[in-house]
Every structure is written in structure tokens, then in C-alpha cells.
Amino acid sequence: MNEDVPGIVVRVLQGNQTEDDMQVFLQWYHTSQENKDNFFQLKHIYELRKGVKKPDVIEMEASWDRLWEKLKKQSATHISSSETNQGKRYISIVRYAGVAAVAILLMVVGVRFFYKGHDQIVWVEVRTGAKSEPQTIRLSDGSIVRLNASSLFRYPEKFGRGEREVYLDGEAYFSITKDDRHDFIVHTDKQRINVLGTEFNVFGYSSDPYTITTLVNGKVKLGTYDNEGNLKNEVMMYPNQQIYFDKQSYQTTLSEVNTLDATSWMKGIYSFRDAPLEEIARRLEKIYGVTIIIPDEVDRKEEYTGKFFAHQTKEEIANVLNFKRQFRLQFSDDTIFLQKR
Numbered sequence: 001m002n003e004d005v006p007g008i009v010v011r012v013l014q015g016n017q018t019e020d021d022m023q024v025f026l027q028w029y030h031t032s033q034e035n036k037d038n039f040f041q042l043k044h045i046y047e048l049r050k051g052v053k054k055p056d057v058i059e060m061e062a063s064w065d066r067l068w069e070k071l072k073k074q075s076a077t078h079i080s081s082s083e084t085n086q087g088k089r090y091i092s093i094v095r096y097a098g099v100a101a102v103a104i105l106l107m108v109v110g111v112r113f114f115y116k117g118h119d120q121i122v123w124v125e126v127r128t129g130a131k132s133e134p135q136t137i138r139l140s141d142g143s144i145v146r147l148n149a150s151s152l153f154r155y156p157e158k159f160g161r162g163e164r165e166v167y168l169d170g171e172a173y174f175s176i177t178k179d180d181r182h183d184f185i186v187h188t189d190k191q192r193i194n195v196l197g198t199e200f201n202v203f204g205y206s207s208d209p210y211t212i213t214t215l216v217n218g219k220v221k222l223g224t225y226d227n228e229g230n231l232k233n234e235v236m237m238y239p240n241q242q243i244y245f246d247k248q249s250y251q252t253t254l255s256e257v258n259t260l261d262a263t264s265w266m267k268g269i270y271s272f273r274d275a276p277l278e279e280i281a282r283r284l285e286k287i288y289g290v291t292i293i294i295p296d297e298v299d300r301k302e303e304y305t306g307k308f309f310a311h312q313t314k315e316e317i318a319n320v321l322n323f324k325r326q327f328r329l330q331f332s333d334d335t336i337f338l339q340k341r
Contacts, residue, residue, distance in 0.1 A: 130289030150286035268310035
């Protein structure tokens with residue numbers, strides 16, 4: 001049975017799909033491994049198009065066109081099969097489909113991206129859930145990445161001959177192998193970090209209005225960008241420095257810090273020093289998989305200093321937040337209400 005294939009795919013990938021749309025998409029997706037590979041190839045190319053740092057446009061368009069032709073031929077075969085056999089519904093991916101994450105498909109997956117002629121770069125995505133232990137990832141150049149909870153990290157299975165580029169949505173600690181000929185670049189939401197060989201921590205969730213980068217040793221150049229990918233600011237960082245980047249105002253604040261506060265999460269300790277309660281709550285939500293509701297705006301802005309531990313219960317972390325007994329605590333499933341007394 002023929003469908004409005006372009007419309008269905010656009011709605012699915014942009015997150016505006018109906019239940020019927022999703023059934024059509026999932027039926028196509030699960031039909032073969034080739035369909036899954038094709039979906040992630042297109043998804044990855046389109047995400048790079050939307051990102052701050054894009055590969056060579058001509059090469060990327062050529063990659064897209066090759067894959068698109070392949071999908072059109074595949075789609076024609078599928079439609080013919082569906083009309084002559086069991087009337088099954090198949091769909092094909094359209095050239096200008098917008099891309100958004102389909103949560104049930106984004107676990108730990110390999111993504112192929114045809115780039116620079118016939119060379120292939122195999123991309124790997126690692127996603128960690130709330131309450132998960134830090135994951136250690138060894139990159140092909142020997143660099144080590146420790147990935148925190150509720151984070152997404154995308155990296156090439158093997159680095160090519162150019163810059164070593166990775167993508168982070170979350171928190172990670174990087175220990176980078178020095179290579180004077182190949183810069184190591186970390187992309188986060190509206191931010192790019194260039195390094196040669198160093199150790200640093202990045203707290204950069206796309207859902208948060210800020211990003212915090214802490215340099216332990218070495219030297220990095222940090223650039224910040226607006227929504228259109230235009231460079232707003234560039235700062236050179238040195239050991240024991242931290243940059244707080246406000247993604248709404250595009251302001252960066254450079255300060256000297258104790259780096260242990262930023263890196264103690266790798267030992268299961270979450271340290272806060274003069275941090276607003278709403279900022280603390282936002283981070284605890286990612287670590288413990290809870291929702292913290294603070295109705296009073298004044299309370300949300302109040303600053304706190306303290307520590308939390310990875311294996312604490314929601315009751316225990318609520319009691320730490322309420323150490324002055326200023327709140328009336330209420331619990332509902334995984335939601336904590338901090339109601340002012």
C-alpha cells in the first residue's frame with residue numbers, strides 16, 4: 001500500500017509523528033540491517049550539517065547523494081514487493097528530512113559516514129543512563145575518555161588523517177594523547193575545544209543553559225558559538241582554570257579553581273561550591289534519575305556548598321538539600337518536591 005512517504009518520514013524524524021506514522025517507520029526500520037544502517041548514515045550526515053563544525057560541504061553533499069540514490073533504488077524494490085506480495089507498508093528516507101533523536105533507536109550503535117571519496121569513517125555512539133557508573137572509552141589514538149551519567153558521546157572508531165574530532169552531550173573527563181600534527185577537538189552545544197595533549201573535564205549538556213570546562217593540565221583553546229555557528233568568543237585556558245559559558249547571553253567567565261571539585265565525580269563524589277540550588281538540582285536529576293521541583297524562585301537562586309555521593313537514595317539527597325530544614329519535603333515516585341515552609 002502506497003503512503004505519503006516523504007511526509008511520514010519528516011514527521012517521524014522531527015518528532016511530530018502520529019502512532020500510525022511511527023508504526024510505518026518502525027516496520028521499515030526493522031525490516032533489515034541495511035535499513036538501520038541507512039537511517040543512521042543519513043542521521044549522522046544531517047547532524048553534521050546542523051553542527052557548529054561541519055566537514056567539507058562538497059564531500060558531505062556527495063556522500064549524501066550517493067546514499068540517497070541507493071535508498072531510492074531500495075525504495076522502488078520495496079514498493080514493488082509490497083504491491084505484489086503481502087501488501088506490507090514500506091517507506092524510504094527523503095533527501096531533505098529533518099533529523100531528531102528517536103529515543104528507542106539511540107543506544108550504543110555504530111554509524112557509517114561515507115566521507116572523502118570512498119573512505120569510510122565508522123562512528124560510534126555511547127549513551128549512559130541516569131544512575132550509571134562512569135564508563136571508560138579508549139579511543140584509537142590511545143586517548144581515554146571517562147563518560148558520566150545521562151551523557152551521549154560520539155567518536156570515530158578510527159581517527160582519519162585530519163583533526164581528531166568527537167562530540168559530547170553530557171559530562172566527560174578527557175585524557176588526550178599528544179599529537180602535534182593532529183589537533184583533538186571536542187564539540188559540545190555552542191562550544192568547541194581545541195587541544196594537542198592535555199587533561200580536562202567538560203560539563204556540557206545541551207539541555208542546560210551553561211557549559212563548564214575545567215583544565216587540569218596542558219593548554220586548550222576554547223571557542224563559543226551562537227545558534228548560527230558564528231564564533232562569539234575564543235579563550236586560551238591554562239591549568240587550574242575553569243570557564244563558565246552562559247549559552248543564553250554568550251558570556252564566558254574565567255576563574256581559578258580547585259580541579260578536584262570538577263573531577264571528583266569519577267570517584268562517585270559530586271562537589272558543589274557556592275552553586276545556585278537550581279543548578280545543583282539540575283545536575284542531581286541527571287545523576288540519580290529523579291525530578292526535583294522547587295516552586296519558589298528565591299529558593300532556586302540561593303547558593304549552597306556541599307557534597308553528594310553516587311549511591312545515595314532520593315530521600316538522602318533530599319535531606320542534604322534540606323539541611324537547614326527550610327523545606328517541607330514531599331515524594332512522588334521519582335519526584336522530589338522542595339516546598340518552602
